[in-house]
Amino acid sequence: MTPVKGFWHHFFMTSTSLPRRSRAPRGEGERLRGDILKATSRLLARMGSDEALSLRAVAREVGVSPPSVYLHFPDKQAVLVAVAAELFGDLEHTLDAAAADAGDDPVAALLARARAYVIWGMKNPGHYKVLYEGTLLRHITDPADRSFGRTALLALISDLERAAAAGALPPPDDTERTARLLWQALHGVASLRINKPGVVWDDPEGDVEALVRAVLRLAP
């Protein structure tokens, strides 16, 4: 609150730091928050599960004591939710970019989005599992967090509507229902490959294309 450089500031500037991570200067307490999120995301990718991740491991990775995490987050759930929000953002950005890169053909855009979804999951299996198989969302109370990942489905619906408007899909089409069917099929492609690596799978892009064309009743 007071901008005067007082006792604490003096101490920080002069004391040689004993902990691995140097103490943040005044007003930079937020840096620790970002470091915690980055470390959590890294460990989540390595562990492949929110439950296997420990806050103490996050604190070790950051170079800080366990209670320091609680300066920025009320509990472990809150850290995970914050990371999940970032990850959903990254996923959605990736999907939109893939659809945009596919050009003007709405079916091509939809196929590109579908492929990108599965590829993202296979490239980030730990993160995919946190977002789509994690236990964290059952304990969410904040209604703002409940809409997590909804955007991806909405984008799929809008791709379908563009394709239907262009007359590229056989009628009659309940686009929202079709989008949900597609999402389920695509999730199956990504999820089973992540969870059953022992099974001999076909090329994921080929499976995505086959399933999308089948659900849309397009020629194989």
Add this chain to the structure above:
Amino acid sequence: MTPVKGFWHHFFMTSTSLPRRSRAPRGEGERLRGDILKATSRLLARMGSDEALSLRAVAREVGVSPPSVYLHFPDKQAVLVAVAAELFGDLEHTLDAAAADAGDDPVAALLARARAYVIWGMKNPGHYKVLYEGTLLRHITDPADRSFGRTALLALISDLERAAAAGALPPPDDTERTARLLWQALHGVASLRINKPGVVWDDPEGDVEALVRAVLRLAP
């Protein structure tokens, strides 16, 4: 080894048991093993995740001390693998029964099997997650355990082959590939419903039928 009723037997028969669960008599040490499996299965259904389950909770549920679990299993993984084997057996039995009940039409049998798979998952979400999303299978070393759940896929393939032999499927058909596509779609139906209960889903049996007919290129 020796059938003589000696000191320990005498003690068991006469001492009033302090622990919640009474000590098993000679030769019935196996009863504890079964109780542990049953308790684990129950708690797994409740927790919905192998990682959330604790062996200490299993021991409490059985009424025994934590180290007692180690009399029958080398570690937590082994308990989970034993339960998973039972669960896979139950699932496969359920699917075979559903297919058999559907009668002689091979497509009807396949549809019944597909529906039964998803219904089993929705009725046993915790168990389904352990079998198809659990971390336990990545740590399996025993090759005999690696074939877990393979039977379900093989049965799907044989249903498809029956249908193809009856001329019910449009050619040309790589039945194994088609079976894998179907499995992915069906897993998506079950898994997303379990993991995203907040989404408004359609009737699961309707989605199963739509996806199966789409993948097999049958009339909707």
Add this chain to the structure above:
DNA sequence: ACCTGAACACCGTTCAAGT
């Protein structure tokens, strides 16, 4: 202002011991 040490009740697992 920013962060930690010590503590509590949990966990998986081990091992010497109890009946």
Add this chain to the structure above:
DNA sequence: ACCTGAACACCGTTCAAGT
């Protein structure tokens, strides 16, 4: 023969305290 108590290194979380 069947089972437990006490211990170890972990975990999430709290709270009084340190710089």
